[in-house]
Amino acid sequence: MEIINSCKINRLTELIGNASHPVVVTHLKPDGDAIGSSIAMYSFLKISGKSDARIVINDRYPRYLGFLVDEDLEEAIDVYSEKPEAAAKAIAQSDLIICLDFNAFHRTENLCTHLQSSTAAKVLIDHHLNPDSESFDLVFSKTEVSSASELLYHVLMATPLVGGDASVLPAAAATALMTGMTTDTNNFGNSVYPTTLKMASELLRAGVDRDAILNSLYNQYSENRLRLMGHMMKDLLKITEDGVAYIVLDRKTQEEYCIEEGDTEGFVNMPLSIANVRMSLLLKEDGNKIRVSIRSKRGTSANRCARLFFNGGGHENAAGGRLLMPEHVASIEAAAGYIETYTHRYFTEGYED
Ligand code: 5GP
Ligand code: MN
Numbered sequence: 486m487e488i489i490n491s492c493k494i495n496r497l498t499e500l501i502g503n504a505s506h507p508v509v510v511t512h513l514k515p516d517g518d519a520i521g522s523s524i525a526m527y528s529f530l531k532i533s534g535k536s537d538a539r540i541v542i543n544d545r546y547p548r549y550l551g552f553l554v555d556e557d558l559e560e561a562i563d564v565y566s567e568k569p570e571a572a573a574k575a576i577a578q579s580d581l582i583i584c585l586d587f588n589a590f591h592r593t594e595n596l597c598t599h600l601q602s603s604t605a606a607k608v609l610i611d612h613h614l615n616p617d618s619e620s621f622d623l624v625f626s627k628t629e630v631s632s633a634s635e636l637l638y639h640v641l642m643a644t645p646l647v648g649g650d651a652s653v654l655p656a657a658a659a660t661a662l663m664t665g666m667t668t669d670t671n672n673f674g675n676s677v678y679p680t681t682l683k684m685a686s687e688l689l690r691a692g693v694d695r696d697a698i699l700n701s702l703y704n705q706y707s708e709n710r711l712r713l714m715g716h717m718m719k720d721l722l723k724i725t726e727d728g729v730a731y732i733v734l735d736r737k738t739q740e741e742y743c744i745e746e747g748d749t750e751g752f753v754n755m756p757l758s759i760a761n762v763r764m765s766l767l768l769k770e771d772g773n774k775i776r777v778s779i780r781s782k783r784g785t786s787a788n789r790c791a792r793l794f795f796n797g798g799g800h801e802n803a804a805g806g807r808l809l810m811p812e813h814v815a816s817i818e819a820a821a822g823y824i825e826t827y828t829h830r831y832f833t834e835g836y837e838d
Contacts, residue, residue, distance in 0.1 A: 488627065488680060489643045496623050498644055500606050501530065504581035506537050508605075512587035513543040513594040514746065514776075517702070520546045521665025522585040522610070522633040524553050527561065528658035529641055539563060539575045543594040547747030552701040553661050565595050573599050583608045586633035586665075588626075588798075589617035610637050613800060614788060628800070631681040634665025638684045651691035659693045667698060671754060675802070706748065713742040714752060722756060723821065728763040729828040730756030735817045736770040753778040763832075764790065766824055768808070770817045775808040793836060794827040 501507065509526045511519035523540050530538035540562045546554070554562070565572035576582065576599040584590075588611050590597045600607075601620075609621040612633050616626040630636045647653045654662075666684065670676050673685075689695060721732045734749065753767035757780055764781040777795045780803050781787040787804040791797040796813070797806020808814050814823045830836070 488630075489625070489639050491643065493623060493625060494640065494643045497608060497625075497640070498646075500581055500608065500623065501533050501535065504535065504606075506539075506575075506579045507535050507581040507583060508575055508579040509538070509540045509583050509585065510576075510593060510596060510600065511540075511542055511585045512592040515542055515544065515546050515550075515586075516747075516750070517550060517668025518632045518634050518665040519586040520550045520553060521661040521663075521668070522637045524558065524661035525634065525637055525641070525654075525658040525665070526583055526585060526610075527558070528655040528661070529644075529646075532655055533646060539579075541565065541572050541575050541596060543596055544746075547750075548745060549702065549705060549747050549750075550664075553657070553664060555657075558657070569595070572596065576600060576603055576605075579603065579605045581606050581608070583610065584621070585610050585637065586613075587611060588613040588615055590620060610640060612636050614798070629678060631676045631678060632666045632669035634662045634669065635678075635681055635684050638662045638666075638688075639680065642687075651687040654691065656692070659688050659691055660698065663688050663693045663695060664698050664702065667695075668702065668750075671751060672699070672703070674754075676800075707743070707745075709742045709744070710748045713738070713744060713748070714755075716742075717752060718755065724756070724759070724762060725825055725828065727829055727832040728761045729766065729824070729832075730759065730762045730764070731766040731768065731821070731824045731828075732756075733768045733775075733817065733820045733824075734770065739769070753780050757782055764828065766828075768820050768824070773810050775810065775814065775817065775820055777806045777808060779804045779806070789836060790828065790831050794831065 507530050509523045511523045527540050543565045545564050563572040563575045582605045590600045607621045608623045610625045612630050618624045627636055641647050642649055717732050724730045753765050756762050756765040763785045767778045769776045779787040779791050788799050788801050791804035791806045795806030799805050814820050
């Protein structure tokens with residue numbers, strides 16, 4: 486099964502070989518796949534002799550992914566929201582920018598203008614629909630993979646350095662790739678392809694400790710998080726006549742339960758377990774915007790709904806976006822009405838194919 490084009494691998498190998506300041510970039514509010522793929526790419530650059538490689542992200546990675554980041558790696562990460570000058574400088578000095586787990590520069594928030602003005606060679610390795618290929622010199626884009634981590638795994642395996650032997654990957658890269666694939670598939674709950682299981686099998690054989698990864702990902706949350714989940718499912722979940730489940734999580738409730746970034750990961754999927762629910766939305770108040778997560782069952786497009794009504798996009802059944810206050814909704818209290826109106830239009834006015 487040829488999922489990687491060998492000419493592109495040669496080009497990537499050449500670009501890495503010629504680079505002295507490679508930078509790895511991923512999307513805003515990075516999740517497990519974004520951080521996992523970025524760390525794996527960074528580790529590969531290091532074994533390729535690129536001692537000055539860096540990772541640049543808009544926001545700090547969530548605490549639950551801290552097990553992937555040791556002290557040396559922490560030194561190599563520039564977080565724009567904490568030190569904008571350092572992050573901008575890393576991009577400006579870079580001669581090779583490798584972008585992971587997003588399809589267009591605007592998904593990096595404040596890094597966007599810096600990336601656009603950079604003259605470095607740019608590579609995209611991503612699994613989202615509609616990649617902005619024009620902005621890149623080399624594109625690895627495939628949507629029929631579980632995650633950017635999986636796609637990167639196949640890319641790295643095809644390089645001369647790794648030569649198809651997963652045990653050549655640095656342990657940090659192997660663990661990070663397994664982590665990214667695990668979070669994007671909800672632990673093998675969705676988007677699992679034959680190539681996903683092949684990757685998992687090869688990484689296990691190469692010595693990745695999956696039990697330790699699962700323990701770090703799923704057994705280290707705060708008590709508050711579980712209690713919030715109970716409150717959300719019992720008191721906040723609403724279901725419309727069109728089979729749309731939605732939850733609006735305002736700032737006050739987040740504060741009450743001391744919710745951190747990443748704590749609500751996975752909650753949006755839960756209402757899909759109800760038979761007549763076709764689509765599930767989770768809206769989180771965040772300053773003057775509302776972050777929107779959308780999941781759908783097969784036959785309903787979360788991506789189309791996100792693009793049409795929530796200023797976003799993503800995958801067919803897992804997408805996201807944002808609503809600004811007061812431009813799109815007057816206040817967080819008005820969000821429920823917005824969802825009910827627009828999802829009703831979505832299901833009744835022919836937006837669904
Ligand atoms: P999540 O709900 O986990 O934040 O995001 C689900 C999926 O939708 C992810 O693949 C993410 O990249 C994508 N996504 C989330 N927000 C946006 C957005 O504002 N724009 C686009 N294009 N994709 C988004
Ligand atoms: Mn992803």
